[in-house]
Amino acid sequence: VFSSVTSVINMSIFKDQFVLEELIQEIEKKSTALSFGPLQSNGHVSVQGSFPAIKLLREFLLAKAKSLSEEDKREESKTHQRPRRKLQQHRLATEMSNSTRDADGGKQVVVLDTDVYHYMKHFFPRTLLMKNDVAISDVVDKDTTTLYIQKAGRGPAADQVLRVKEKIESQSVKLHNTLxxxxxxxxxxxxxxxxxxxxxxxxxxxxxxxxxxxxxxxxxxxxxxxxxxxxxxxxxxx
Incomplete structure (x- = not known):
């Protein structure tokens, strides 16, 4: 079992959309589960933390890189690039805090097909209802929807969060096979x-x-x- 791992991440792919130094500083402030090293001239930065937190960071950055690539293709003009850059930077830092916080089990992430999510939300709303100690939020991004399931109260609710996640995953698999x-x-x-x-x-x-x-x-x-x-x-x- 690895209690802590170190990974080197190439952030240079974000240099056209963000000021890397400011971006890393914002993510570092929001992501207390991770420790960031200094930014290198080639855009590389070392990150240390628990394996689940590193894994979430990797998955998040890969998804965000793909999303930004698609947005750039649709960009018709560069006249508004600078203010858009700041908006993207703020959004990325905010989403990053949601993705890495409570990586020890207090928060779970489920990625669903958006069609399955819409169908589940309409016909099986109880599956997605917030429980007493569990809150569910969603981020819809075209064909995929990411659900963030986390503790809503102060008491220990990691087991309940996991049960809600498993229930959603089970229902989504059934729907995915039939819809x-x-x-x-x-x-x-x-x-x-x-x-x-x-x-x-x-x-x-x-x-x-x-x-x-x-x-x-x-x-x-x-x-x-x-x-x-x-x-x-x-x-x-x-």
Whole structure:
């Protein structure tokens, strides 16, 4: 069993979005479970702490690097890059504090498919209800949703936090194996046709009580078991 480990992290990939020195200082203040060494000229920094805390840091930074890469691709202009950089830095430091705090078991993290999360939240709300000593918060990021499960009170609740996590994971596995999503696109449709699709979906929902429909500006997502999704989308298109 490793009581403490040291890892070298390459932070240079964030240099175009953040001031690295300030970013590391903010993360260090928020992450009391970790100890950061000095920032090297090549962007490397050594981090020491418990293995769970180091693992959470690694997973978080990898996910954030991927997210920033996707955001940069969508960036149309660099005129607002500087203020956006500060906003990203503040957000990253805040999220980092949420990811590494209480890495000894007082906090658990579950990553779900966003469609599964929406379905679970709608049809199995009790699974996601906050308990007496446990609080659940979510961060939705496109196709994935991260749930943070942590102690809400001062008393020891690590076992209860773990039980809530296991219950959510068990339910998500069942749903992941049975759910299917179909997307009804509005592309090329007139406004009156979009309204008709939306009205038909609302009208048919009573016949398919186990289906979840989520309307967007460009499409409607239909989530449920395979046969009902097929029947529903066929009825809507007809």
């Amino acid at each position: 299917r999503k179909e997307r009804i696109y509005f592309e090329g449709r007139r406004r009156d046709e979009k309204k008709r699709y939306t009205w038909v979906c609302e009208h048919l929902k009573s016949q398919y009580p186990s289906l979840l429909t989520i309307p967007y500006d460009t499409h409607i997502d239909v989530i449920g078991n395979s046969s009902e999704v097929f029947q529903f989308t066929k009825a809507v298109k007809n």
